[in-house]
Amino acid sequence: MPFLSSFIHNLTASPDEIRAENLCHWADSIPDAVPISEIRPRERTKVAGVIQNIRIDPRSGGSIEATITDGRGQLVARWLGRSELAGIRLGAGLVMQGVVGEQKGELSMLNPEYELVPSPEHG
Amino acid sequence: MSKAPVAMKRLLLGRPMASGELGHTLLPKVFALPVFASDALSSMSYASQEVLIVLVAAGTGALALGVPISLAVSFLLAVVIISYRQIVRAYPGGGGAYAVAYENLGTYSGLVVAGALLLDYVLTVAVSITAGADAIVSAASGLHEHKLSITIGLIGLVTFANLRGAKESARIFAIPTYGFVLSIFALVITGLLRCLDGCPQAESASLHPESHSLLTAFLVLKAFAAGTTALTGVEAIAEGVPVFRYPQSKNAATTLSILGVLSISMFIGVAWLADKTNVVYIHELEGQRTVIAQIANAVFGGGPMFYLVQIMTVLILILAANTAYTGFPVLASILARDRFLPRQLLNRGDRLVFSNGVLILAVFAVLLVYAFNADLNRLIQLYLVGVFISFTLAQFGTVVRWRRTREPGWQRSAAINAFGGLVTGVVLAVVVLTKFKTGAWIVLTAMPFLIFMMRSINRHYVSVLEELSAAERRPVDRRPGHQHMVVFVQKVDAASARAVGIVRSIRPNSLSAITVDPTLQSAWRRLAPDIPIEALPGGGSTADRIRGYLRTRRQDLEEDDFLTLVIPEILHRKGLIEIATRSHLHRLKAGLLREPGVQVMDVPLLRDDIDHTVDEAREPARNYVFVLVSSVQNATLQAIEYAETMRPTDLRAVSFGLDASETEQLGDLWLEARIPHPLEMEAAPFRDIGEAVVNYVNQFRPDGVERMVTIVLPEFVVKKAHHQILHGQTALLVKRRVLFEKGVVTVSVPYHLEH
Numbered sequence: 001m002p003f004l005s006s007f008i009h010n011l012t013a014s015p016d017e018i019r020a021e022n023l024c025h026w027a028d029s030i031p032d033a034v035p036i037s038e039i040r041p042r043e044r045t046k047v048a049g050v051i052q053n054i055r056i057d058p059r060s061g062g063s064i065e066a067t068i069t070d071g072r073g074q075l076v077a078r079w080l081g082r083s084e085l086a087g088i089r090l091g092a093g094l095v096m097q098g099v100v101g102e103q104k105g106e107l108s109m110l111n112p113e114y115e116l117v118p119s120p121e122h123g
Numbered sequence: 124m125s126k127a128p129v130a131m132k133r134l135l136l137g138r139p140m141a142s143g144e145l146g147h148t149l150l151p152k153v154f155a156l157p158v159f160a161s162d163a164l165s166s167m168s169y170a171s172q173e174v175l176i177v178l179v180a181a182g183t184g185a186l187a188l189g190v191p192i193s194l195a196v197s198f199l200l201a202v203v204i205i206s207y208r209q210i211v212r213a214y215p216g217g218g219g220a221y222a223v224a225y226e227n228l229g230t231y232s233g234l235v236v237a238g239a240l241l242l243d244y245v246l247t248v249a250v251s252i253t254a255g256a257d258a259i260v261s262a263a264s265g266l267h268e269h270k271l272s273i274t275i276g277l278i279g280l281v282t283f284a285n286l287r288g289a290k291e292s293a294r295i296f297a298i299p300t301y302g303f304v305l306s307i308f309a310l311v312i313t314g315l316l317r318c319l320d321g322c323p324q325a326e327s328a329s330l331h332p333e334s335h336s337l338l339t340a341f342l343v344l345k346a347f348a349a350g351t352t353a354l355t356g357v358e359a360i361a362e363g364v365p366v367f368r369y370p371q372s373k374n375a376a377t378t379l380s381i382l383g384v385l386s387i388s389m390f391i392g393v394a395w396l397a398d399k400t401n402v403v404y405i406h407e408l409e410g411q412r413t414v415i416a417q418i419a420n421a422v423f424g425g426g427p428m429f430y431l432v433q434i435m436t437v438l439i440l441i442l443a444a445n446t447a448y449t450g451f452p453v454l455a456s457i458l459a460r461d462r463f464l465p466r467q468l469l470n471r472g473d474r475l476v477f478s479n480g481v482l483i484l485a486v487f488a489v490l491l492v493y494a495f496n497a498d499l500n501r502l503i504q505l506y507l508v509g510v511f512i513s514f515t516l517a518q519f520g521t522v523v524r525w526r527r528t529r530e531p532g533w534q535r536s537a538a539i540n541a542f543g544g545l546v547t548g549v550v551l552a553v554v555v556l557t558k559f560k561t562g563a564w565i566v567l568t569a570m571p572f573l574i575f576m577m578r579s580i581n582r583h584y585v586s587v588l589e590e591l592s593a594a595e596r597r598p599v600d601r602r603p604g605h606q607h608m609v610v611f612v613q614k615v616d617a618a619s620a621r622a623v624g625i626v627r628s629i630r631p632n633s634l635s636a637i638t639v640d641p642t643l644q645s646a647w648r649r650l651a652p653d654i655p656i657e658a659l660p661g662g663g664s665t666a667d668r669i670r671g672y673l674r675t676r677r678q679d680l681e682e683d684d685f686l687t688l689v690i691p692e693i694l695h696r697k698g699l700i701e702i703a704t705r706s707h708l709h710r711l712k713a714g715l716l717r718e719p720g721v722q723v724m725d726v727p728l729l730r731d732d733i734d735h736t737v738d739e740a741r742e743p744a745r746n747y748v749f750v751l752v753s754s755v756q757n758a759t760l761q762a763i764e765y766a767e768t769m770r771p772t773d774l775r776a777v778s779f780g781l782d783a784s785e786t787e788q789l790g791d792l793w794l795e796a797r798i799p800h801p802l803e804m805e806a807a808p809f810r811d812i813g814e815a816v817v818n819y820v821n822q823f824r825p826d827g828v829e830r831m832v833t834i835v836l837p838e839f840v841v842k843k844a845h846h847q848i849l850h851g852q853t854a855l856l857v858k859r860r861v862l863f864e865k866g867v868v869t870v871s872v873p874y875h876l877e878h
Binding site: 050051052058084090091 | 781782783784786787790791793794797798799800801802803804805806
């Protein structure tokens with residue numbers, strides 16, 4: 001019975017699975033955003049995700065990275081030569097446009113334009 | 124983690140909620156009234172009763188004063204409501220009495236209000252649930268002997284519901300609240316109609332208790348003070364302004380007025396009916412029904428309407444108790460944020476409720492109910508002092524605010540608030556005077572104690588923070604750091620071999636080993652001939668001998684050298700039981716943390732992870748070191764310098780679970796401090812830092828042989844052991860969580876404080 005199996009799923013699903021489902025629903029509501037799992041590298045893409053990790057590296061000119069997740073995959077946005085970025089906070093929603101590169105299995109965007117949007121995790 | 128306990132917790136408490144789900148929808152007045160006014164309205168169910176209890180001491184003749192006294196109380200209620208309408212205008216962001224007093228009247232006033240409110244919330248639960256139990260046994264008199272159990276059982280139920288957290292509470296509140304209001308109105312109107320033919324008499328009308336005091340002015344004042352119980356709960360609307368629909372202040376003010384009209388009409392109506400039906404209520408008499416029950420019985424003749432009144436009474440009283448379950452933990456969290464209460468009360472748990480706050484409230488409410496044997500009248504004696512303290516200080520605080528901001532029309536508002544404050548101040552004096560012997564003294568002694576405790580907690584946190592941010596560090600900047608390592612050998616086994624590999628890869632300035640078992644020395648020399656081993660001389664416990672050795676070594680070293688004790692251990696199975704059986708090791712490690720100048724590295728190895736085909740003593744090729752940080756202060760800086768001595772493949776600082784504003788703050792502080800290492804801030808959306816750390820670590824795929832992860836944990840150690848409980852349980856949590864993870868080593872780097 002689908003009801004019973006979804007009840008059991010809700011009981012035993014790990015928090016990460018639940019979170020991934022929430023994020024998928026949210027990301028799907030952003031118009032024209034491509035799910036991270038379906039991105040084709042080296043093409044200009046629009047992608048949306050919630051900021052999961054922020055990395056500030058003060059060495060050699062400085063850089064800031066924000067790793068976003070949309071429940072289906074992760075992508076790293078990198079901005080070089082900057083030491084601060086307005087509004088980049090954990091849990092914020094980011095919508096970015098840019099060319100996606102791939103290095104050692106990791107998807108990334110360099111200096112993309114970005115827009116902050118409300119997300120389910122922005123407390 | 125096995126699925127069964129997770130499923131159980133999930134079944135009982137519901138699924139974990141992400142921080143972003145906290146956003147609430149704004150309430151229209153029709154739903155806001157039940158949510159915030161249920162406490163105020165519910166006190167109607169016992170206020171008249173309290174007046175009668177006092178008056179009956181002067182004989183049944185005195186009962187006739189019930190209506191005039193109720194009118195006086197209604198006047199007071201009207202004054203307070205008009206005054207609070209100004210407060211909601213002044214504080215559209217929510218005018219909690221604590222915040223109002225703290226900002227406008229100073230720290231001590233704020234603490235006085237905080238203490239009064241905390242006690243009040245506990246009493247709200249105790250009083251409301253006891254009154255609810257009274258209503259139940261009035262409807263079902265067979266349950267009378269079980270009143271205490273019923274009360275405690277109800278508290279348990281409400282606690283459980285609050286641990287779950289209810290998002291749909293606004294609608295749930297509406298039915299009992301309006302049900303209660305309507306049933307009381309029905310009671311009064313029916314009573315009025317029946318009185319046209321001669322009022323029905325209450326069952327106690329024939330009682331003629333002896334009067335044992337004269338009808339003095341003091342007694343009248345005492346009855347008045349008892350009646351003021353009708354005002355409890357009025358301030359809740361002022362705290363809830365942000366939840367109203369726009370225009371928020373105006374809607375909140377209107378809701379206050381509606382509350383006033385409803386309360387006053389219900390109160391006077393019940394008082395009038397009590398007079399006309401000649402209800403007599405004697406406190407000491409066992410098995411009596413409540414005044415409302417008696418009136419309902421007389422007017423409705425014991426039919427279904429009687430039961431309806433009782434049921435609605437119970438329901439609204441439970442709701443009133445529930446408002447304390449929201450108020451207390453929120454206040455405790457605000458006090459924790461301001462560093463007047465331990466930080467364990469600061470954050471929300473799995474269900475976005477402040478679980479610790481809820482549990483503490485429940486425990487104290489149960490203790491109180493048990494101590495007073497669920498006696499409503501005795502509990503109410505404690506209730507009023509706190510209420511009027513916060514009324515008075517909140518109103519005077521708002522006057523100060525009006526004078527400060529001088530918004531248009533401030534003079535009128537300030538005058539209203541000043542008058543209100545004066546009136547409630549006088550009532551406070553009356554309450555203290557008349558109820559001193561019967562219970563107010565308990566509150567007046569508990570409050571200074573609470574205030575003293577909050578002040579000490581604050582002093583402690585503030586002095587710790589000052590020391591951590593002080594420009595002078597002890598010892599000063601250690602770069603380049605010298606590292607001296609000592610391996611404590613309990614057994615020559617795979618864990619020791621792994622420790623050998625690790626310490627060799629670090630290539631410290633000096634490397635040695637110690638043991639308390641001299642027979643191990645030859646096995647050790649075969650394993651690691653390059654690491655000299657020393658058997659510690661006998662005498663005393665293992666911990667003492669190790670400490671003695673470390674102290675001697677410490678004296679030979681420079682002040683800014685690091686001295687690390689490496690403790691390898693084999694773990695037999697995962698789980699809390701394994702941790703519990705190794706308590707001697709934990710005591711050793713905890714004791715070592717308090718030893719100045721010593722750091723402790725844990726090298727755990729799960730027996731199942733031992734690979735016998737591999738040489739455990741091989742040096743790992745990659746060591747990913749990260750320092751767990753949450754702020755930038757002296758303990759953090761020391762830990763980073765320590766991490767630099769680990770010869771890391773990669774070194775970074777990581778913080779978990781910060782909220783949005785903390786992220787920005789930490790980023791700024793990091794750059795200001797010019798620390799030459801990357802900082803990563805990782806989200807922990809379910810606030811489970813342990814899980815977040817494990818997930819983070821796994822990205823490095825540590826296997827313990829080729830690749831390892833070292834987590835460096837800065838900890839600050841306060842001088843007095845009993846203060847330690849106020850601090851960082853995070854380090855302990857992380858250590859426990861990663862204990863069974865493959866290839867992960869933890870190092871505690873304590874920073875010793877003078878305070």
